[in-house]
Amino acid sequence: SYVLTQPPSVSVAPGQTARITCGGDNIGTKSVHWFQQKPGQAPVLVVCNDSDRPSGIPERFSGSNSGNTATLTISRVEAGDEADYYCQVWDSRSDQGVFGGGTKLTVL
Amino acid sequence: QVHLVESGGGVVQPGGSLRLSCAASGFAFSNFGMHWVRQPPGRGLEWVAFIRHDGSITFYADSLKGRFTISRDNSKSTLYLQMTSLRVEDTAVYYCAKDLDFVDYMDVWGTGTTVTVSS
Secondary structure: OOOOEOOOEEEEOOOOOEEEEEEOOOHHHOOOEEEEEOOOOOOEEEEEOOOEOOOOOOOOEEEEEEOOEEEEEEOOOOHHHOEEEEEEEEEOOOOEEEEOOOEEEEEO | OOEEEEEOOEEEOOOOOEEEEEEEEOOOHHHOOEEEEEEOOOOOOEEEEEEOOOOOOEEEOHHHOOOEEEEEEOOOOEEEEEEOOOOHHHOEEEEEEEEOOOOOOEEEEOOOEEEEEOO
């Protein structure tokens, strides 16, 4: 089955840029979606189809996808961005959804 | 306003069964695919199942090995997850999520219902 690999944790100072990666075999050929999950809350979609932002998501959130790595970039990080972030794709070979293991973003 | 509310969670013994429901409102439920996703305590998200808008196509995670069944009643705007032969490792918060269309992406999530499998 298809595997997505994320770093367990990323730390960044307020105002800086956070980059969270999601690795997968030829992931650049798939559509990657990113979710933010704060403690005790349901996940929220923050980037879809590699780089699109749903309504209501700040422009500080952006995404890219090429080769074997997709990246979620959060510019001008704020304390409120501290959360777990998950990448997700649909694996059409197995007809299953796949999530990465999640990355905990800590704002120093 | 799109709203998804799960129910039916609880404590069940290993080997038991449980049916979860997800009541939808604020959108044309019958036009959209739906997912179930679960999250074991302290762990990451795990995709469980998907059903097409009309119920004609379903997909499941391999790990479930036929123990779970996803279904829907469009006349009641409700999604279901029938879980059988439950195991301790099925303990999790179970979320329903609306798809943009057909295995596109999960654009709206419910708040989740907790299932605990324990003797």
